[in-house]
Amino acid sequence: MSRYAVGDLQGCLKPLQCLLAEVGFQPEQDQLWLVGDLVNRGPDSLETLRYLYSIRSSLRITLGNHDLHCLALARGATDRGRHPSLDALLNAPDCGELMDWLQQQALVLRSDDGRYLMSHAGIPPAWSSDQAISLSSEIETVLQSPQADDFFNEMYGDEPRRWSDKLSGLPRLRAITNHLTRMRVCNADGELELQFKGALADIPQGYRPWFEWQKPNARKETLIFGHWAALECQTGRDDIIALDSGCVWGREMTMLDMDSGELYRCTCDA
Template identity: 75%
Template sequence: MSRYAVGDLQGCLKPLRCLLDAVNFDPSTDQLWLVGDLINRGPDSLDTLRYLYSIRDSLRITLGNHDLHCLALAQGYTDRGRHPTLDALLNAPELPELMHWLQQQALVLRSEDGRYLMSHAGIPPIWSSEQALVLSAELESVLQGPQSETFFKNMYGNEPLRWRDDLEGAERWRCITNYFTRMRLCRADGELELKFKGAVRDIPEGYQPWFRWPTAPRQETLLFGHWAALEGKTGRSDVIGLDSGCVWGRHMTLLDMDSGELHRCDCH
């Protein structure tokens, strides 16, 4: 079995198929890790999700902010921020089946060999790997259970900006969600800056990319997406950014998780 990880798809199916063909991906034997933001903004959100659903047994997925937003739209919990690239998906006859499947996915995943830890936006420096996995499981239980309606109705917002162990209910869930799906910058104490989307050289004073702060030792290499302006450059061999801006006309990146080799397909 070969294992591959690929950055934010955002409805760009052709580059994904290009990369999978380049490595001779076989869904009957190989495994594909997807770092989230499977849909929205790109040209083929519906066909992308249809294809992924057809090979679902070979996938490991962490949810991104665009995936959660689509789930909220599809279930009528919000009508704001709707993007026309989602219209075909939201009007598809198989929408309930696709959304039910999407809602069962994780926020954080660790590979069975303990080599990799993956989430959409990253892991904040204030959390150990074990704490991140526990909080991911907590939020997944909310998403997949009777409290999901409360979660989606309260998902949007930036507060609280910093984690506290005594957070409860919707505030606690929102804070966990923002760390795993929206984080780029934070302070040393984990306080988030959620408006910044630019390059590292333009970071406001007092903040750093989440992966630049000291943290407890980790055994895993971290895989994340979400921050296209980084173009995958973290300056660290144990933190690999996989969002290289495909939907913005740059390229899509696929990592061979066993050899460490990177493959890229240009996007137009």
């Protein structure tokens, strides 16, 4: 069995299929890890989800902020920020089936061999790996419960900006979600600046990339994340791997061979 991890798809199906063909991916025996943001903005959100659903037994997925937003739109929890690229998906006859499947996915995953830990935006340095998995499970539990609509209604917003174990209720769930799906930079106290989306050179004073606050090799696992296209996959670290190379912006889609460490890239024309 071979294992591959791919950065943000955002409805770009052809580059994904290009990468899978390049490595000879075989769904019946290989694993494909997807770092989230499967849909939105790109040309083929509906066909991307349909394809992924068809090979779902070979997938390991962590949800991204765009995936959660799509779920909120589909469930009627919001009507704002609906990108036209989602119209075909949200109006499709199989939308309900696809959304039910998407809603069952995790926010943090650890590989069976303990080598990798994956989430969409990263793992806050103050959280242990076990804590991240535990907090992810809180979101997964509510997503699969009758309280899911309440969660989607209250999911939006930047507060609270700093994690505390004392948080409870919907603010706690929002904080977990923001850290795992929207985080890019934070300050020394762990306070997030969630409106920043730019390049390293433009980070506001007092803030640094979340991964720079974590000591090298502080975890047993290598972290895999996406979300930050302007980072251009540059972490300067071997133990923290960024995979969002801006495919939906016309740049590249990046795939990691999780066993050899080799990177593959396909040029995108989204």
